[in-house]
Amino acid sequence: MELKQLTEYIIKKALKEGADQVDVMAVKSTTNEINVRLGEIEKLGSASPKRLGIRVIKNHKNAITSTSDFREKSIDDLVSKTVQMAGFTSADEYSGLPEKGMQGIAAASLNLFDEKIPALTTDKKIDMAKKMEKIGMSYDKRIVNSDGAGWSDSVATYVLADSNGFYGEQTMTRCGLSLSLLAEENGVKQTDSWYSGKRFFEQLDSIEEIAEMAAKRTLRKLGSVKPETQKVPVVFDPQAGEDFLNIIASVILGSAIYRKQSFLLDMLNQSVGVEGLTIIDDGLMKDGIGSRLFDDEGLPSCKNIVIEKGILKTWLLDTYSGKKLGLRSTGNASRGVGGNPSPSTSNFYMEKGIYSPDEIIRSVKNGLYLTSVHWTGINYITGDYSRGAEGVWIKDGELDQPVQEFTVASNMKEMMKNIEMIGNDLEFRGSVSAPTFKIAEMTISGK
Numbered sequence: 001m002e003l004k005q006l007t008e009y010i011i012k013k014a015l016k017e018g019a020d021q022v023d024v025m026a027v028k029s030t031t032n033e034i035n036v037r038l039g040e041i042e043k044l045g046s047a048s049p050k051r052l053g054i055r056v057i058k059n060h061k062n063a064i065t066s067t068s069d070f071r072e073k074s075i076d077d078l079v080s081k082t083v084q085m086a087g088f089t090s091a092d093e094y095s096g097l098p099e100k101g102m103q104g105i106a107a108a109s110l111n112l113f114d115e116k117i118p119a120l121t122t123d124k125k126i127d128m129a130k131k132m133e134k135i136g137m138s139y140d141k142r143i144v145n146s147d148g149a150g151w152s153d154s155v156a157t158y159v160l161a162d163s164n165g166f167y168g169e170q171t172m173t174r175c176g177l178s179l180s181l182l183a184e185e186n187g188v189k190q191t192d193s194w195y196s197g198k199r200f201f202e203q204l205d206s207i208e209e210i211a212e213m214a215a216k217r218t219l220r221k222l223g224s225v226k227p228e229t230q231k232v233p234v235v236f237d238p239q240a241g242e243d244f245l246n247i248i249a250s251v252i253l254g255s256a257i258y259r260k261q262s263f264l265l266d267m268l269n270q271s272v273g274v275e276g277l278t279i280i281d282d283g284l285m286k287d288g289i290g291s292r293l294f295d296d297e298g299l300p301s302c303k304n305i306v307i308e309k310g311i312l313k314t315w316l317l318d319t320y321s322g323k324k325l326g327l328r329s330t331g332n333a334s335r336g337v338g339g340n341p342s343p344s345t346s347n348f349y350m351e352k353g354i355y356s357p358d359e360i361i362r363s364v365k366n367g368l369y370l371t372s373v374h375w376t377g378i379n380y381i382t383g384d385y386s387r388g389a390e391g392v393w394i395k396d397g398e399l400d401q402p403v404q405e406f407t408v409a410s411n412m413k414e415m416m417k418n419i420e421m422i423g424n425d426l427e428f429r430g431s432v433s434a435p436t437f438k439i440a441e442m443t444i445s446g447k
Contacts, residue, residue: 003028003169006052006070007161010079014056015163017083021057021097023162025296025337026050030118030155036129037148044122053337054079058086062095066338094323098297102329103166106300108284110291112172114200118155125151128177132207136179139215142222147180147191158292166298174199174289177207179214183222190221197430199287217371220392224404227393227446233367233420234408234442235360235394238427240370241434243387245350247412248279249432251380252306252314253332253343254321263383263413264312272312273416276353279307281316283331283346290346290431297333297341304330306348318343349433353422357436360421362397368444369394370408383412406446415439 001009007024014022028050035043052075053066063085067078133149153175161167176197183190194214196205205213236244251262264272283301285291292301297319305313315325318333318341334344361369374388386409393401423436 001072003157003159004161004167006075007159007167010054010075011161011163013076013079014054014083017080019056019058019083019086019163021163023055023097023160023297024052025055025335026052026159027337028157032122032125032151032153034122034125034129034151035148036126036133036150037146039130039133041126042148044126051337053339054082055340056082056086057096058083060091060093060095061086061089062092062340063089064338064340094320096319097162097164098299098319098329100164103164103298104294104300105168106284106293106302108293108301109286110284110293111287112170112199112291113155114173114175114202116201117153117173117175120153120201125153128207132177132179132211135208136181136211136215139212140183140219142183142185142219143181143215144184144189145182147182147193149180150176150178152176160294160296160298162298164298168294168298170293172199172292175201175204177204177210179210181214181218183218185222188222190218190224192217192221197289199289203287221390221402221404224390224402226405227368227403227444229444229446231441231443233364233438233440235364235367235369235436235438236434237369237371237436238425238429238434240373240391241350241437242430242432243373244415245279245348245432245434247378247380247385248416249345249348252312252316254315254317254325254327255342256380257315258321258324261380263379263381267312268315270312271310272413273307273310274419275310276422277307277310277416277419278305278351279349280305280351281332281345281348285347285428288347288428288431290348292346295329295331295333296335297329299329299331299333301346302331304332316343316345345431347428347431347433349426349428350422350435350437352424352426352435353437355421355423357423357425360423360436360438361394361399363421363438364394365396367394368392368403368408368442369399373408377407377409378412383414385410385412385415403446406444408442408444410439410442415442
């Protein structure tokens, strides 16, 4: 059966066997992955998995099963098993599908499918990876090795149907290139990398741009020292900024709020950051990595302004967390085929400011340009922040000495209130994006 027929069949059978509500998610995809190291192919993989998940709600009891076996007899058995399982789980008054009137498909043109990606030959993909690695290796004689160049792509069709009568189908593409290099100077080795990932092949950075950036990021770490312990301004580069936003994303989800695991708890409609701070979650961004026409409960995707000029405006909710909090879903449900929906971000980003990255760096007499953070050191309830870090020391408004082996610490609530400058260099490299920005003061713990 075609996916639409199959989902209709499953829903009809589950209702007949006693389910109150049913939804079905099916995914068919083709993925390809290539890894090249020192001009030789290390990995060449292709897969075309398909999977289907059934969620049954009966007397406010919930059961979920999944399978990759689409044969009719197997489906029949799985539907019966799922309905039976729902009778043994605990009742939850908040379980259930969204209200019928809330569901729908966004009236938007999102450009999620690129016909060029499935048409690319394997030889073309291998050639790009090999050339990119060669360009990166030849950038500077101090680059002595490669941790590999990679290509990946996927074409996936997602189907969601439920007993409310909702049916949605969307096909998406994605592709990416990455390169990791190793440099050595005075017997000390450093590694770093760069990447580009997009929904459309033509939107990828060129192999020359990726190779050059990977080389520059690796080389700038040579000669790193441990900085002195002190309190200084910290400039977050866009990659470190993404990590900062990921922390905020974790604590504005409805699931974190009803579990009381958020340092922004009880802060709705209050000031949580400087006036220049605006953070948006936009599921309707054209070509966006996190864009989609409907969420994983069949609600139309939308644009949610989470923090506007420093004021926390909304949580990001699915139906369940919305009911728990007495609110409506914001269209942010996400789920795997075999799991319950839960709230998640789509395209989550900090709105750009007016300053160039150079202007922000020049504003710092003595401080840190933060480029990378390691290991989790976040208390999501209090906001306490402490991370292993790497970067470049700023002296008299110029990038000076690379630094490593230190921690950078503060509190997220204080950091959001102490952002002094936001850059104009916002670039959507993934589903979470930030421009360069400067925090007035953080504690550096070095030597």
